[in-house]
Amino acid sequence: xxxxxxxxxxxxxxxxxxxxxxxxxxxxxxxxxxxxxxxxxxxxxxxxxxxxxxxxxxxxxxxxxxxxxxxxxxxxxxxxxxxxxxxxxxxxxxxxxxxxxxxxxxxxxxxxxxxxxx
Numbered sequence: 233x234x235x236x237x238x239x240x241x242x243x244x245x246x247x248x249x250x251x252x253x254x255x256x257x258x259x260x261x262x263x264x265x266x267x268x269x270x271x272x273x274x275x276x277x278x279x280x281x282x283x284x285x286x287x288x289x290x291x292x293x294x295x296x297x298x299x300x301x302x303x304x305x306x307x308x309x310x311x312x313x314x315x316x317x318x319x320x321x322x323x324x325x326x327x328x329x330x331x332x333x334x335x336x337x338x339x340x341x342x343x344x345x346x347x348x349x350x
Contacts, residue, residue: 272343279335282326289319 292315293300302309304317326332340346 272339275330275335275338276343278329279332279339282322282332285318285325286322289315289322293319 296310
């Protein structure tokens with residue numbers, strides 16, 4: 233698998249997705265100061281950011297090959313082990329600030345009007 237192929241998918245997702253999310257969050261209360269805070273937009277951004285960082289970390293592990301699994305500050309590891317460290321922290325990011333599943337539920341209930349999934 234080539235580096236261009238590994239990085240192509242995450243870069244395409246970022247280009248297509250980031251702009252509309254930021255635009256929605258910024259413009260929501262611009263014309264009316266009494267507009268409620270952008271709760272669904274914040275959930276969309278948090279979900280996108282954590283899932284995107286997970287994809288990038290996974291791509292860096294793929295590019296680095298088996299050596300990318302070596303710990304951080306290992307001189308013989310590709311990128312001195314930063315890929316492994318970043319990959320571990322993406323798991324923490326999906327949990328901190330509300331798990332990705334909770335963010336999906338917020339988006340489903342508030343933005344799409346779907347029922348609770350109990």
